[in-house]
Amino acid sequence: MPAPSRREMLAGVIGAAALGGGLLEVRGSEAGRDRTGSRVEVVVPAAAGGGFDTVARQAQHALRENGLARTVEVLNLPGGGGTVGLSHVAQQAGRADLLMVMGTSILGGIRITGSATTLADITPLAKLAEDYVVVAVRADSPIGSMAELARRWRARPRETAVAGGAVGTADHLLAAMALHGLGADPADLNYIVYSGDGEVLTALLSHTADVAVSSLNGFAAQIEAGQVRALAVSSAERLPGVDIPTVREGGIDLDLANWRGLAAPPGLDRRARRRLDALVADLVETPQWRSALQRFGWRDALLTGADFTDFLAEEDRRLTGIIEGLGLS
Template sequence: MLTSILKRTAVTAVALAGLTTAAFAQLELKIMAPAAPGGGWDGTARSMQQALTASGVAKSVQVSNVPGAGGTIGLAQLATSNKGDGSTLMVNGFVMVGAILLNKSPVTLAQTTPIARLTAEALVVVVPANSPVKDAKDLADRVKADPAKVTWAGGSAGGADHILAALFAGTVGADASKINYIPFSGGGEALAAMLGGRVTAGVSGYGEFEGQIKAGKLRVIGVTSSARLANAPDAPTFKEQGVNLEVLNWRSVVAPPGITAEQRKTLGDAIEKMAKSKEWAEILKARGWDDAYLGSADFETFLKGEEVRVEKVMREVGLVK
């Protein structure tokens, strides 16, 4: 008896979460997460679903998953099957820019309709606490002296971490094509390699290393934001150390190609309303994401800049021929 009540409570809690909507909203949206359930983009999509319905911006939001190939499979589907569909959005981000080049995707982000940039996370370069490398200059000297000897641990090849390592080498005047970057599957493995002293430096989103940094097991060489992070005032930026390096791992939403200007405005307004709602602010806080809202037009310009930059780096590293 108790069990069945419990089960029902849990079940209704799950079922109701997406349904508490304000009565007046009429918008019905579909959000595609171009990743498997449980991943980062899926988390963004489901959080948006929650914020859009809870704040009353949309009447209903359905999340679907089209996983595979750094999101490019979902991208292809958005550009073909959803063409001209003004009620569908897709979550994407910085990583997709690289994945498109790497996977030689026939569809690019230029074919989508940018709607908004939502969040951004600064990356961080760390070394084990007992490492002789002290700061960005130290690391730069070593990379310049012998790039092979400086091993970098981070996420997948061609992802944000890899691009940062290459940008760092390029910025300090070393040969970016010679960096010794070792991709690990999942943050845990890269972190273990760092703590075990197997690699020289590690790259990841700040949040992933935060616990170890605060525990004193890892030392921050630099963060990639323009100013010091609010939650880590002791961690120096690269900029202040004279390395002109700024990389943000951002997440955004885009709409299919071929929608009307009016549809674009409706979607843009809805997402703007969501991004400024208190429900979204709560989610950002709970998930540890930084608000990086950019409206449709600004985001479009920003996106073009990122595409150029990433392509240049990937050519230098030899990931794209």
């Protein structure tokens, strides 16, 4: 008898924490079946074109191509550092056909905006992958390296305009953490908020901003075309196959992973939760999802069940400490 696949093993344990610790059996013969009835709606708590949106579109493609749902629709609900979309999902109690992309930016948005809706009001399902933030400049910028940007920031932080995503996102947190790490006041950060990678890139190329912070994928085409130079990436070590120094190499002692995951509405019954857990287990094994990890430079960081619950609690404590330490809350 062949050994069970990771999907079959995952489906048995993926929802244990939320369902009283019991193992949930999902037989291999169910693989590829429509697990949601017919339709899945994926809420993106951000504008089209950004990292959350890319995750949703790749999941949409994988679910469709493998017959895991007949119809998959993506709904963008930007605003409030992700809390507008979060609140929408929290109000859809019991809906077993609804998913939401979540991640670092949701936790930051909750803390900075003081949102009354928190992760306690939804059903976290899984951490899927980790991405990293890139610090970039135009190709003709006089800023030649992260170390040079650090010197400029330390001396005159208000004179450098930085374009990035919403307040509380990984983009914003990285810029504020970098300034703080240089001994400057994060309140002096000249940070301009944009909706989505496309707007951030436009601000940089139009000389509205001197520096931009966003996902590597958001800048990849322009870096390859020679329009944009990446000064640093927020990973702890250089990424395989990517010739970009780390922020730490530029003299600022920090790293920041921008993780991405999936959640569902509150109030799911046992059967609905089991179906969604199995759907996630199937999704991460599809060729389309595995290909997306490679194409977008995402690190496979799958966590489910009790492991994901523990991760969220620790991540919330960590980011709360960072945000309070930076004076952003």
